[in-house]
Amino acid sequence: MTAQAQQLAGPLSAAVANLCAGLRPQVSPNTAAGFREVLRRLSAPLQVAVAGRIKSGKSTLVNALIGRRVAPTDVGECTRLVTRFQYGTVDRIEVVFTDGRKQVLPFDANGAIPADLGVDVGAVSHIEAYLTNAVLRDLTVIDTPGLGSLDAASVARTEALLGGELDPVSRNAVAGAEAVLYVVTQGVRNDDHQALAAFTAATAGREAGPVNAIAVLNKADTIAAETVEGSDGDTWKAAVLLAERQAHTLKPRVADVIPVIGLVAESAETGGFTSADADALRKLAELDDATRETMLISADLFVTWECDVPVGVRTRLLEKLDLYGIRCALTALDAEPAITAGALRRRLLDSSGLDGVRGKLNAVFRSRADGIKAAAALASITALAGASGDPNERQRVHDAIEVLLAKPEAHQLRLLEALTLVASGAVAMPADLAEEVLRFGTSPDVAEQLGLRGRPHPELVAHALERAGWWRSFASFGATPAQSRVAHVVHRAYFLIWQQLRGRR
Template identity: 80%
Template structure:
């Protein structure tokens, strides 16, 4: 078996937790040591991001856009009732994983996607594993989930288990849920025009499930999908601008969902999927050019509704119009026609890029980088420590539990590992386990949500001297707050934030 020094870790925090595990393995029971081996495996694996949301929210379409390939089924079928893990592999293949642990390979369908009919007893299936050669999956495993709010109770249960919402009779997470949550280290939550109670419940459950002592950061962002379906006139301040309306609505939803999510971003999943996964072809570009040549009255009539777009008489065949409507919807078609009007010689490739820009996917990918990929080391290390603690508690051996606790305390006392304390504090505040005044809660979130000093201090673009002085000022303030005015729970958070500011001050002063 590979040692901690021989394997690849996301960063120094994960490497430190890995050394902790390997050092403790000879000191614990065989069962606990086997659990630590699983922690080591997960630490070295890519970050696990679950894409979740209500049924028909466009989760699988967004998954295809993120992966850059139309492989996740979007029509209702057997596969949409299952959790599917998309991970990197040297050869494209799909495996059905049964509840007894056995596996069976299934072929892709004619279009290169996961087949709608698996040809197996679906009730005996645990989940699907798809191995793809797409480069994006080298450092990110994407988990597609069944929809919440489905009439299919089994499908809903699978998603709730993954998000941590599955409970036993005592209100604690059941073993299946614990294992699933350990696998899903972060969540990209998909909402449409209205945030519902079960959306908030699912996100709260995921946050709470990862909010044990060492569980770490707020590891969730949300997207407002199908942004093109929003009626701009229903959103104050949007005028007739659909994208502005979507942005304003996303900001309102962010206020509802924070601090359960880091942000809410508008996106048009269908347009992103078409532009990013090869669905937009030269033939589509040519059809759009023909539509652009129609007289203005005919064009506006076609764009009034989907029915009129496919049924109204014009020189472009109805079948051609149906195909591009299915791939782009009316908003995407309108964007394409505007681009052609501005540049009649625009190439198919340039038109595809314009559509991709209009989808909002770039902002989602950028946020994935800043919230998930850039913090993967901390997320995985914190999740690893949570698993180590849970394993030691499950052993039932007080001596073993104490040895693990002492080893963790030694690790967390090191300045280079203090970020784990910060992530712990951030998660406790976000989950509501520790109540803070709103302005202080926001400050805790800011300090723990970035590795950039200026962003942590809330002073982007300021000079180093100003940043240094402010870091010391806030360090002193939080030290005073921890001693005067804070509850015991708030005091523990304040100590962590004080030390974070103090270490930041030292870093700025020496740099």
């Protein structure tokens, strides 16, 4: 194993790194240079691109995930640029120009990227933001321009992003992404499938699927609960139900859709919610019920209705929490009048749904970072060899990859490949079988992979063995050649689960 491979996150990435290093002397200089970039990315943290339409709250969510209000959320020049947030030993900003030049800038007085960069934005490729936040040690977050911008310059920038016409420096900034967090609001449009597919094709060159993509239903507090059947008038329950329906609409492009209130999450997690805000909410909680209910009817009434809390203070609360967050805080104060400002912030964070997003990020991305990075690297290696124009080089790379994938320890890579083939439609499967295959990508939990969440252990064991046998028969007798390749992988996945469950007895 090379010294570089020893620094990698897991054994699959190390195996691909060794393959890449071994092939470099056997390929053309151009392909070898590409392999060096693959090796660099393999040793970097998992890179997740946050994508979505304009005004979907992408940057607000990025701030919440990082735990610092650093990404610009107002309409401005920075929101039209790709920004990579990564770990660094010193907080700094690097403005990267399309010709490769870099200009180092400090963060502004509030610790955010300056609203005015003081440079010609038209000549800027992207922004590299280095932060000492521990969350970025194993996760680089890429904030992208909003899709569907009405601004002509942003439209051109987004079309270039999706169309693959970026200059090499810009393409490198985006193409490092190995996974995508896709932000939607209440209405999933018919073309969100295409937008998500196009975006991921412009990143790591791999289709979005349950292995490398999840979606977030942001601004969940704006959902009119009465319009969602089964919500019983509860806004959050309505958001959960709507997210489930959107997950069905967006499958198999995403593993799941998770509801979140990005504004409340950002304020609670980045220090935006202060003890002064808690004191103001205490005064509001002391108002008589009729006054409170009247003020909470609308944002205008909340600000203009006469009460002892100054208008400016109420305006600030609205900007930080909106009416839903204010209601949640008042409910917490009614239940526990002596609650501390810190505990109240925690209640607000709980009500935002951010923990659910983080949990899904951990389950889908972080726990599989080794496999995701290794699979993306193999895709890049294959693409590099294919672009060389040398059939002998293509065959040499193909043979080396097949040798790697034939090893028992590379089963996870085979499974990720099968999931991608089925999710993208490259291998057509009956709907019920496709759904069964894709379950392996939605969660690392064995019971969920089997579709038997909450069922007793003996039932899981029996089901895993039964399905292993069924898929082996299907691979041999009922499948097309392409389906058979997927079926053999699924058979082995079930068999390994059966072995694992038997060992727990």
